[in-house]
Amino acid sequence: MSHDAHPQSFISKYVFSTDHKTIAKQYMITGLFMALFGGAAASAIRTQLAAVEPGGTGGFLDPQFYNSVVTMHGTVMVFWVAMPVLVAGFGNLLIPLMVGAEDMAFPKLNMASYWVFLLSTVVLLISPLVPGGGAAGGWTSYPPLAADPALSGVEWGITLWILAVALELVAFLMGGINFITTAINMRAPGMSMWDLPLFVWEEVAASIVFMLSVGPLIAGAVMLLLDHVAGTHFFDPKMGGDPVLFQHLFWFFGHPEVYVILFPAFGIVAEIITCHARKTLFGYKMTVWSVIATSLLSFVVWAHHQFIAGIDPKISIPFSVMTILISVPVAVGMFAFMATLYKGSIRFTSAMLFALGFFACFLLGGVTGIINGTAAADIYIHDSYYVVAHFHYTLYPLVFMAGPAGLYHWFPKMFGRFMNETLGKVHFWGSMVFFNLIFLPQFNLGMMGHNRRLAVPTNYEFLSTPEALLMQDISTWALFGLLAFQLPFVWNFFHSMFRGAVAPANPWNATTLEWQCPSPPPHGNFDTPPVVYRGPYEYSPEGDGPDFIAQNQPPEGQHEVPQNPLVSPHAAK
Amino acid sequence: MLHYLPFQLSSFAGDIDQVIRVIYYIVGTWFVAAEVILFWLIFGSRSKPGVRAAWLPGTGRAKWAVLAPVCAVLACDLIIEKASSPTWEYVKLDIPHPDVEVKIEARQFAWIFTYPGKDGILGTEDDLVAKELHVPVNKKVVFHLEAADVLHNFYVKDLRLKQDAVPGRSIKGWFDTNTEGTYEIACAEICGKGHTLMGSKLVVDSNEAYQSFLAAL
Numbered sequence: 001m002s003h004d005a006h007p008q009s010f011i012s013k014y015v016f017s018t019d020h021k022t023i024a025k026q027y028m029i030t031g032l033f034m035a036l037f038g039g040a041a042a043s044a045i046r047t048q049l050a051a052v053e054p055g056g057t058g059g060f061l062d063p064q065f066y067n068s069v070v071t072m073h074g075t076v077m078v079f080w081v082a083m084p085v086l087v088a089g090f091g092n093l094l095i096p097l098m099v100g101a102e103d104m105a106f107p108k109l110n111m112a113s114y115w116v117f118l119l120s121t122v123v124l125l126i127s128p129l130v131p132g133g134g135a136a137g138g139w140t141s142y143p144p145l146a147a148d149p150a151l152s153g154v155e156w157g158i159t160l161w162i163l164a165v166a167l168e169l170v171a172f173l174m175g176g177i178n179f180i181t182t183a184i185n186m187r188a189p190g191m192s193m194w195d196l197p198l199f200v201w202e203e204v205a206a207s208i209v210f211m212l213s214v215g216p217l218i219a220g221a222v223m224l225l226l227d228h229v230a231g232t233h234f235f236d237p238k239m240g241g242d243p244v245l246f247q248h249l250f251w252f253f254g255h256p257e258v259y260v261i262l263f264p265a266f267g268i269v270a271e272i273i274t275c276h277a278r279k280t281l282f283g284y285k286m287t288v289w290s291v292i293a294t295s296l297l298s299f300v301v302w303a304h305h306q307f308i309a310g311i312d313p314k315i316s317i318p319f320s321v322m323t324i325l326i327s328v329p330v331a332v333g334m335f336a337f338m339a340t341l342y343k344g345s346i347r348f349t350s351a352m353l354f355a356l357g358f359f360a361c362f363l364l365g366g367v368t369g370i371i372n373g374t375a376a377a378d379i380y381i382h383d384s385y386y387v388v389a390h391f392h393y394t395l396y397p398l399v400f401m402a403g404p405a406g407l408y409h410w411f412p413k414m415f416g417r418f419m420n421e422t423l424g425k426v427h428f429w430g431s432m433v434f435f436n437l438i439f440l441p442q443f444n445l446g447m448m449g450h451n452r453r454l455a456v457p458t459n460y461e462f463l464s465t466p467e468a469l470l471m472q473d474i475s476t477w478a479l480f481g482l483l484a485f486q487l488p489f490v491w492n493f494f495h496s497m498f499r500g501a502v503a504p505a506n507p508w509n510a511t512t513l514e515w516q517c518p519s520p521p522p523h524g525n526f527d528t529p530p531v532v533y534r535g536p537y538e539y540s541p542e543g544d545g546p547d548f549i550a551q552n553q554p555p556e557g558q559h560e561v562p563q564n565p566l567v568s569p570h571a572a573k
Numbered sequence: 574m575l576h577y578l579p580f581q582l583s584s585f586a587g588d589i590d591q592v593i594r595v596i597y598y599i600v601g602t603w604f605v606a607a608e609v610i611l612f613w614l615i616f617g618s619r620s621k622p623g624v625r626a627a628w629l630p631g632t633g634r635a636k637w638a639v640l641a642p643v644c645a646v647l648a649c650d651l652i653i654e655k656a657s658s659p660t661w662e663y664v665k666l667d668i669p670h671p672d673v674e675v676k677i678e679a680r681q682f683a684w685i686f687t688y689p690g691k692d693g694i695l696g697t698e699d700d701l702v703a704k705e706l707h708v709p710v711n712k713k714v715v716f717h718l719e720a721a722d723v724l725h726n727f728y729v730k731d732l733r734l735k736q737d738a739v740p741g742r743s744i745k746g747w748f749d750t751n752t753e754g755t756y757e758i759a760c761a762e763i764c765g766k767g768h769t770l771m772g773s774k775l776v777v778d779s780n781e782a783y784q785s786f787l788a789a790l
Contacts, residue, residue, distance in 0.1 A: 380589050
């Protein structure tokens with residue numbers, strides 16, 4: 001069944017490839033490249049904020065350019081780093097392997113997804129270079145500012161920005177359809193939905209949430225584009241439009257989008273902690289249900305971004321309640337992961353360190369969200385540095401802790417070689433220290449009342465106090481520390497691709513199917529199509545046998561293939 | 574973190590700080606407890622030679638090891654909402670009878686404050702226009718917030734008040750003050766190139782000083 005006998009040209013193998021593993025690498029490397037761009041934007045922002053002096057002097061960025069850099073940083077990190085690395089990169093790499101399939105359900109659609117994504121990347125990178133500069137209304141691009149060049153001073157930059165985002169959304173829709181279809185239709189014989197590794201569940205949930213929420217945003221983007229180029233007035237109150245409508249359309253997508261990023265990251269750490277603690281996942285079905293509950297709740301919380309945006313204040317309390325109730329299903333997942341560690345046998349590999357560091361940091365991101373989710377507290381906290389610190393404490397661990405955890409863990413599968421563990425640990429400890437040093441001071445800035453998106457905060461006396469300036473300086477120096485500690489990772493990643501120690505097929509003694517094929521898997525993945533006999537996390541089963549049993553290992557004495565692929569043999573016991 | 578909260582100028586500043594304080598201590602307790610347990614689990618579960626990990630699938634009654642603390646999370650959520658919603662209602666819903674009414678207009682990149690003239694009615698010909706917001710101390714001020722061009726946000730940290738200004742809408746809100754002095758007004762919603770410069774002053778006057786301010790307009 002293997003396809004590796006087919007001769008493939010360099011172009012069809014590495015460029016216009018329909019192989020899910022190549023597409024995964026394309027997504028990941030594009031995402032990592034864009035992370036450099038997002039990191040450069042972060043450096044510009046932080047350097048400006050450390051350079052300004054009391055009285056509104058100092059600083060080196062024009063305020064319009066600063067606004068544009070802030071917009072690019074947010075847009076790039078969410079849509080061009082988090083999405084391609086976590087959702088598309090790991091999703092493409094792992095879903096077909098974990099379900100025991102040869103490839104995605106629609107390989108050509110999958111290839112189209114990447115090339116549309118790459119086109120969107122090019123459009124986005126061009127957008128700041130056109131006359132009038134890049135989009136400068138924040139990553140949310142609220143109208144009327146974003147709809148009218150006379151008000152924003154931005155001409156073609158915003159048009160290209162909207163096009164880039166819309167293309168990116170199209171790319172992920174195509175990818176998502178593939179993920180859902182592959183996980184539901186292409187599972188190996190014997191593999192029921194309850195035998196899927198949690199990562200596959202999380203990717204399917206993310207794809208469904210994305211598909212159901214993205215429509216309103218695409219509608220909003222088209223309306224904004226028409227306002228901008230065709231003279232319509234969807235968001236222009238002078239002509240009967242309403243600017244708040246865009247906010248609803250944006251956040252109806254924008255908040256579920258947080259969970260689209262969160263789910264794959266949770267999936268990655270679930271795979272890693274079970275494998276490196278040699279423990280079965282505590283409460284597997286309960287955790288799956290918590291993902292489904294989070295998905296449903298994520299659709300009814302969006303207006304917490306708009307408590308003080310001019311919506312009817314009576315609607316704020318219900319949205320506030322729904323918002324903080326989302327802590328319940330998320331807590332189920334977090335506590336189940338923590339319980340999984342109990343009485344484990346933890347190997348502190350780089351992957352495991354990043355997964356554990358993810359928990360330690362994401363906890364703070366989670367609990368701090370309760371304050372801004374509470375309507376009364378949000379009156380003061382809204383649009384402050386407290387919010388900035390909060391969402392960086394959620395998104396940074398999701399993208400830059402769970403993400404690297406996954407890269408260290410699955411690198412041997414992707415390239416057949418290990419990444420260097422010593423460099424991995426340097427990367428982990430440096431990132432851990434400096435990430436916290438960047439964002440802990442920003443909670444204090446928020447409490448002082450520091451509002452967001454100010455190019456020169458020192459125009460205000462209350463933002464020119466020695467404490468405020470000190471917090472900004474700590475944050476800025478820590479960013480450069482953080483960036484410095486990414487260098488060992490970049491070197492490690494590319495060097496290990498060619499020179500790393502050669503890895504066997506299953507170097508971590510893992511149970512799931514992606515480890516039961518060669519490293520790297522050939523085109524077509526499995527030498528013989530796998531048959532699944534058990535759940536995904538049979539680590540340290542009772543008895544004196546080996547400390548893991550792969551999903552495709554038949555029970556002793558059984559050799560026949562189960563007849564009904566929807567019923568797993570162990571579930572019938 | 575909480576000691577950085579600024580001066581409490583309005584009657585609801587203390588309420589909002591109290592909401593923040595209550596949540597801070599509730600979630601802070603959860604955070605510290607979770608981190609301690611996490612580190613205990615990590616340290617206690619490190620691999621030791623000859624010791625095999627346990628088989629704990631967390632099914633049946635065992636799942637209450639997770640669900641019991643989750644129920645406590647749910648209880649905390651409900652306590653937080655119950656404790657905080659009266660403050661939201663006080664600030665945003667129960668707008669009192671005004672002692673002073675003022676129209677606040679935000680535009681790129683300035684604040685314009687309009688007071689009713691002798692007729693006591695806003696929106697008539699004798700309205701008075703100012704570039705700084707003066708209010709008499711200890712009086713309830715009701716504002717009508719409008720925006721001329723794009724979104725802005727009327728923000729005074731000492732009042733603990735933020736409210737978006739939306740073109741096409743007049744948004745009613747209120748505040749009061751307890752101490753004379755000059756406080757900073759800032760724009761807290763990105764509004765373009767001059768967003769970072771869009772400040773003004775809130776001057777809390779004695780009654781006499783307020784009357785002479787109006788007379789001078």
